[in-house]
Amino acid sequence: MVEVLKNSWKLTDVRHKILFTLAMLVVFRVGVHIPVPGIDTQVIADLVAKGQLLGFFDVISGGAFKKFSVFAMSITPYINASIIMQLLTVVIPYLERLSKEPDGRKKMAQYVRYGTVILGFVQAVGISFGLRQAVVKPGVASTLIIALSLTAGTAFLMWLGELITEKGIGNGISLIIFAGIVSRVPVGIVSIYEYLKAGTASIFVVLVFLIVALVVMAGIIAIQEGQRRIPVQYAKRVVGRKVYGGQSTHIPLKVNQAGVIPIIFAISILMFPGTIAAWFPANKFAIWITRIFDFNSWWYQLMYALLIMFFTYFYTAITFNPSDIADNIKKYGGFIPGLRPGRPTAEYIEKVAGRITFAGAIFLAAIAVLPALLISLTALPVYYGGTSLLIVVGVALDTMKQLEANLLMRHYQGFLK
CATH class of the missing domain: 1.10.3370.10 (SecY subunit domain)
Known part of the structure; x- marks a missing residue:
């Protein structure tokens, strides 16, 4: 390098x-x-x-x-x-x-x-x-x-x-x-050092945190680069004395097609009730809303994970159109081996995309709730988490x-x- x-x-x-x-x-x-x-x-x-x-x-x-x-x-x-x-x-x-x-x-x-x-x-x-x-x-x-x-x-x-x-x-x-x-990151390192110095956290806890961070980083790289490749074969065409096509290629479907957008959506929605409740600090209902939508509560983390999974499917559905891909393959004389061009191809691509989107949704939800889990286990202020x-x-x-x-x-x- x-x-x-x-x-x-x-x-x-x-x-x-x-x-x-x-x-x-x-x-x-x-x-x-x-x-x-x-x-x-x-x-x-x-x-x-x-x-x-x-x-x-x-x-x-x-x-x-x-x-x-x-x-x-x-x-x-x-x-x-x-x-x-x-x-x-x-x-x-x-x-x-x-x-x-x-x-x-x-x-x-x-x-x-x-x-x-x-x-x-x-x-x-x-x-x-x-x-x-x-x-x-x-x-x-x-x-x-x-x-x-x-x-x-x-x-x-x-x-x-x-x-x-x-x-x-x-x-x-x-x-x-x-x-x-x-x-x-330097501020976080200094904060962890102060926790060690004060005896609030042990060296074992910090080592566990570092190991988890490395494992999560390796997992992120694997998921971000992960693809499901659907093979596509193009038929040969004879135009005059020349032969066109006949090559094999693939459609790369990423495991995490939505990126961090579902997390941004979920945060924006969950922030709204707490923001409105903060305007009425003396109201009992507002106090209850603030407690429910507390970042460290298990109820908040559950809603957070479910919303992320929902928006992963939602965003993938509106940005990824299997019918358009199937039509383009058919237009240029291509086909997926074992499938007829057109609707069967679109249904197959949609089925495969749905399966890998589920894996991507679970991954994003796990990454998002990781900071709260680490805070509860290690008592370290790790807001720079998953x-x-x-x-x-x-x-x-x-x-x-x-x-x-x-x-x-x-x-x-x-x-x-």
Whole structure:
């Protein structure tokens, strides 16, 4: 790997892309320390330290939420806007036609940007109301300043991510989340050391935690790269004196086709009741809702796992169309051995996809509830658990493949050989 990095560093354009990406990530880390005006950050830090869902969001934002900086919302409004646009593309015929046009992608990207700003502002206003105990001088003016600051920070991160994608290495939005999670690892190590020093945790517990983390990481890599390959045979065609086709290929069906999107959906839905209940701290029903939707409760974890499994099937169903795949195979003279083209092929692909989606759903649910399980067993504040590892490993693999492609184009042996 060292030799590969040396070879890539010798290539001027690849070196410039790597340096540009690193420079933009440094800008992101600097912005994490720019506070939002009118907020008592100590109150926010105390809320994050309680170990609720805010601890996880602090990890995703790279510590920006605890400091309540202009990047406190991270890039989540952009992700939500992208997911909503993807869902609407399936439902609204105009957007479906637009996605297939040559310049349609640019228009849809513009719609996602508008949606990001709108969702960001709504979320920022909700945060301002939900955390009003941290506002130094509560009022309409303070709420507006806080909301505009958070929205501007998210819009800047969106622009930064698109700039990295265009001029750097890897997907910019994913790398920003990756950098945020990785930046919290030293803080986690220091926290574990303090637990050891205070006698709260033993060396055996820490070793068990490290072993579990390594096993989970290996499992994530195996599932992320896992495929079910359906063989496809193309018939020979004679056109004049030339023979076309006759080759064999396959359809790669990924075990985890939905990625981390089901987890994001589930978190968004489960956050909503608790957020609304926080606005009425003296109400008995609101207190009951807060207790039920507590991140550490078994009831919350059960709902979390079931919602993730549901959204895994739901998202896979709307993004993966077996009928279209079967029609394309038939159109180009292909067939799956032992099956007739058309409907039997579509039914077979749907059956196989359903089976591997079940495995992917179980995997995502297990990864998502892992932090709560580790907290209950080890008493360590491991909010950078399975979901964070899933994001980090996925982004690292994608970035590595993109760098591999840049190297292979110049006849260098890459990482994956």
